[in-house]
Amino acid sequence: MAFFFQIFLAGIAAGCIYALVALGFTIIFKSSGVINFAQGELLLLGAYLVSAGVSQWHLNFFLALFIAIAITVAIAVAFERFALRRMIGRPAFSVLMLTIGLDTLLLTAVIAIWPDVLYAPAAPYSTTAGFDVGGVHITINDIWTIIVTGILCAALYAFFRYTRYGLAMRAAALDQEAALAVGINVGLVNTFSWAIAAAIATIGGFFLAAHLSGVNPGLGVIALVAFPAIILGGIDSVLGAVVGGLIIGIVQQLTAGYENTALIHLFGQSFTLTDKLGPSFDAIAPYLVMLVVLLIRPYGLFGKRKVERI
Amino acid sequence: MLAVQDIEVSYHGVITALRGVSIEVPDGATVALLGANGAGKTTLLRAVSGLLRIHDAAIVRGSILFDGQRISGLDATAVVRRGIVQVLEGRRLFAELTVDENLRTGAIAARDAAATRRAYDRVMDLFPVLRERRASVAGYLSGGEQQMLAIGRGLMASPRLLLLDEPSLGLAPFMVQQIGRIISEISASGTAVLLVEQNAQMALAAASYGYVLETGSVVLGGPAADLARDGSVRKFYLGLHQEKQLGSFATLRTTRPERRWTLE
Numbered sequence: 011m012a013f014f015f016q017i018f019l020a021g022i023a024a025g026c027i028y029a030l031v032a033l034g035f036t037i038i039f040k041s042s043g044v045i046n047f048a049q050g051e052l053l054l055l056g057a058y059l060v061s062a063g064v065s066q067w068h069l070n071f072f073l074a075l076f077i078a079i080a081i082t083v084a085i086a087v088a089f090e091r092f093a094l095r096r097m098i099g100r101p102a103f104s105v106l107m108l109t110i111g112l113d114t115l116l117l118t119a120v121i122a123i124w125p126d127v128l129y130a131p132a133a134p135y136s137t138t139a140g141f142d143v144g145g146v147h148i149t150i151n152d153i154w155t156i157i158v159t160g161i162l163c164a165a166l167y168a169f170f171r172y173t174r175y176g177l178a179m180r181a182a183a184l185d186q187e188a189a190l191a192v193g194i195n196v197g198l199v200n201t202f203s204w205a206i207a208a209a210i211a212t213i214g215g216f217f218l219a220a221h222l223s224g225v226n227p228g229l230g231v232i233a234l235v236a237f238p239a240i241i242l243g244g245i246d247s248v249l250g251a252v253v254g255g256l257i258i259g260i261v262q263q264l265t266a267g268y269e270n271t272a273l274i275h276l277f278g279q280s281f282t283l284t285d286k287l288g289p290s291f292d293a294i295a296p297y298l299v300m301l302v303v304l305l306i307r308p309y310g311l312f313g314k315r316k317v318e319r320i
Numbered sequence: 321m322l323a324v325q326d327i328e329v330s331y332h333g334v335i336t337a338l339r340g341v342s343i344e345v346p347d348g349a350t351v352a353l354l355g356a357n358g359a360g361k362t363t364l365l366r367a368v369s370g371l372l373r374i375h376d377a378a379i380v381r382g383s384i385l386f387d388g389q390r391i392s393g394l395d396a397t398a399v400v401r402r403g404i405v406q407v408l409e410g411r412r413l414f415a416e417l418t419v420d421e422n423l424r425t426g427a428i429a430a431r432d433a434a435a436t437r438r439a440y441d442r443v444m445d446l447f448p449v450l451r452e453r454r455a456s457v458a459g460y461l462s463g464g465e466q467q468m469l470a471i472g473r474g475l476m477a478s479p480r481l482l483l484l485d486e487p488s489l490g491l492a493p494f495m496v497q498q499i500g501r502i503i504s505e506i507s508a509s510g511t512a513v514l515l516v517e518q519n520a521q522m523a524l525a526a527a528s529y530g531y532v533l534e535t536g537s538v539v540l541g542g543p544a545a546d547l548a549r550d551g552s553v554r555k556f557y558l559g560l561h562q563e564k565q566l567g568s569f570a571t572l573r574t575t576r577p578e579r580r581w582t583l584e
Binding site: 186188 | 369370371374395396397399400401405406407408412413414415416417421424425426428429430473474476477
């Protein structure tokens with residue numbers, strides 16, 4: 011049982027990271043209808059900047075984090091202002107290709123600036139330290155991941171619910187023309203959503219690096235596991251992004267924890283998942299969960315059923 | 321107050337929707353804009369409120385002045401700050417937000433907290449039913465209540481000119497009358513109204529002046545009472561005459577109606 015709780019907690023922590031990536035996607039999609047494929051590399055850049063700030067430039071961690079957020083936000087805002095803004099009214103496909111372009115650009119830039127493969131993660135605490143509670147080993151990093159994600163979600167909720175900028179963003183997400191007609195600056199709303207997404211991506215990048223004990227160019231791809239999380243939760247739902255992220259994280263960690271050891275008794279045989287399906291079934295598990303959920307609810311757990319005339 | 325001067329509007333750079341349209345809305349007046357579907361009424365409102373751009377349309381000639389200052393070319397947010405708000409056709413509420421939240425969106429551009437509180441009280445006085453339903457989700461209101469909320473949301477920025485696009489659309493006759501009364505009240509409190517309506521009877525009763533738009537041009541304009549007496553207006557927009565074959569409005573104005581084929 012202790013083993014189960016240990017993996018479950020690790021699952022929640024991993025789920026929090028996916029939730030952070032998914033939140034960035036959802037906020038941009040809701041306000042402007044753009045699916046941002048560059049979210050993973052914004053996270054990568056954020057992770058590198060934090061690491062480089064601490065280990066190369068010898069900055070205080072929080073100063074490094076602040077600078078990293080400022081730079082990723084500036085890049086995201088500039089991209090929205092000068093590239094996406096010109097694409098208003100163009101087919102969604104062209105816009106999507108632009109975000110893939112940004113993705114490639116960021117990845118190439120990161121590899122060019124930091125050619126060494128692995129950088130140590132920077133954190134104001136030891137990323138490997140932990141303690142035992144009743145046989146369950148808990149790492150400090152997991153605890154911080156969960157706490158910070160919780161605070162961020164609460165802050166975002168309060169922002170959307172109680173501030174006028176939050177209200178403007180919700181209104182613009184529901185009906186752009188009506189928002190324009192009452193005087194909401196929809197362009198500013200879009201810019202703002204990119205800024206929020208980039209800031210969240212940087213924080214997610216820091217935790218993902220701390221989780222994997224290193225910063226490497228593959229982080230952006232790992233972050234893409236957030237895709238099943240988004241689709242599972244419903245692409246237009248902020249709550250769905252969080253719940254979807256948590257589900258995917260827990261499913262993935264449980265599969266990884268049990269696939270080699272748990273015996274399945276079926277048709278008179280005893281075997282583990284790895285015996286039959288090979289190693290790393292946990293990499294596929296999130297997509298399987300997504301498929302099953304989509305079969306039952308095609309618009310995701312919290313997504314909105316969209317009626318479209320063809 | 322508002323002067324639209326000889327404007328031409330084209331969509332996608334090819335389709336001309338308005339050609340040489342000039343209208344005026346005097347201070348505090350209610351002006352009706354009549355015309356068939358596709359005549360360009362909504363386009364004219366969009367040209368004033370700065371909403372042409374998201375429809376890939378633009379004013380290619382002429383200008384729009386508000387209090388003598390040029391507003392054509394400004395974006396929608398700037399136009400709202402100048403004191404002009406358009407209430408879109410079909411109400412277009414933020415269906416998932418509550419009544420109060422919808423009203424608050426109307427004040428986002430205004431920035432003046434005291435004016436917003438006054439505007440909120442005015443809306444609640446004008447539409448007492450909204451006060452009872454403050455916390456309800458807007459999508460669950462009845463059609464009439466939704467239209468009241470849409471107008472209320474438009475008033476939250478304390479506009480000096482309100483552009484109403486088909487406020488009676490899809491409402492029961494009783495509600496149409498009530499909306500007509502509300503428009504008169506709004507105008508009596510000093511806010512000018514430019515009213516686009518299919519329901520010409522209501523529009524001409526509420527307005528002091530009216531224009532008839534056909535295929536992108538103003539074909540008739542005058543005091544509302546005169547328009548209501550005009551033979552062609554009666555026939556086409558008030559349905560008081562019925563002809564077997566109706567030609568275009570413009571040609572009918574020059575030719576006298578001949579024989580009547582149906583009983584009145």
